[in-house]
Amino acid sequence: MKVFKFILGLFIVLLVTSCGIYSFTGADTGNAKTFQVNFFQNNAELIEPQLDFDFTNSLQDLIQNQTNLNLVNNGGDLIFEGEITEYRIAPMTATAQNTAAQNRLTMAVQVRYFNTLDEEKDFEQRFSFFFDYPANVQLNSVKAEAHEELFERITQDIFNASLANW
Template sequence: MPLLLTISCGIYNFTGAGPINADTFQVNYFQNYATQSPGSTFEPGMDRDFTQALQNRILNQTSLDLVNNGNADLLYEGEITEYRISPMAATAQQTAAQNRLSIRVKARFYNRNDPDADFDQSFSFFYDYPANVQLSAIKDEAHEVIFERITQDIFNASLADW
């Protein structure tokens, strides 16, 4: 009776996109430069939270190992460039009925094994909330929603095409 043996090489991500030609990744600290953008404000700790959210996204959706030694196959770095609250809808009394929190992140991705996959681009998302609610009351939920979308977009741009 013939014996059939199948051997596979490579690491597969959980999106089903195919093999990843990498074993390790590194996410450098995303500095918060939002105050340098007109109309933006500064949110303490957001830089740390975003960096961790991106690390967790990649850890949870791939079998890549996180390293911090500068020799990773995949490198992510960038800055938080905007953190803005804007009125979105007005009432009959000409006051805001709804506000929008917008966050923009500039991300750079470097693939040591495939430099053609490198990119430098901005990603943004928003969270709408009632104007009569203080940002501090919804901030954690808003950050979670926005970080979920932005980290998924960065993940898709860097890894989902493989």
Template sequence: MKKLLYISTFIVSSLLFISCGIYSFTGGDVGNAKTIQVDYFQNQAQLIEPELSQQFTQELQDLFTRQTNLTLTSSNGDLYFSGEITSYRITPMSATSNQTAAQNRLTISVNVRYVNKLDEKKNFEQQFSFYSDYPATSQLTGGVKETAFKEILERITQDIFNASVGKW
């Protein structure tokens, strides 16, 4: 009787372990896709930040190669991302008693076209945007710019990941 209990426990636990194998700990469901193609995102905003296009494209590629088992390719990817940076703007957010800005906000918006060649129902074109606030007494250079870019690009790329393959 004890032997039967051990065998049934082993079978049940094995089935549970195997059935959970289709899930990813990162939340990315890439289906049967093996490759990903991320085109260069041109900066078409009115205000141009020279390094933003390269940095955004690289961040998006890195996120997908880190959190999925997809191989990055330069053409004919099963999953395909293209688009452009549509907005890069700095706006004053709060005022001081001297009627000057106390805080500025950097906002970046990106238009993304996603094509899933294996499941066309998942295709979309969508605008993603996020912001970072910084003190008005600081210039948007050096460490302030790096911190703002890191915060914004991390959030936008994660939102793109969730919209494309992060659906549950």
């Protein structure tokens, strides 16, 4: 019986300590304790009000929700910065009358990532995604849905490139 209790106790200790090492999101934050997300200015030709602010907040929220890092305004162990370089609408498919049947909203972000604790992980990369919607629909009526999908996909791609340990 003592052997069984010992093995059970050892199993529980291993289980509890191993959970501290593994992250369910796959995030590899190393020894980092803090992160900062500098303001992502909209430098695209088409300026959408509030887009830069909303995107910056979306990236901050994703990192806070998927890691145990603390958000700071400066001096972060991990630093994300960049700019929105593309925000455009283009027709995608045509009808028999040579009019657009579907439009595509594309957004691209140039990101610079700095890991002050491990400079080998630093990178600069472009991330983009698109949202298709019917041409007979105004962008304003689908903008909230479009931005949610664009932000979710782009911020997750940024997270995966910088912190995912797949």
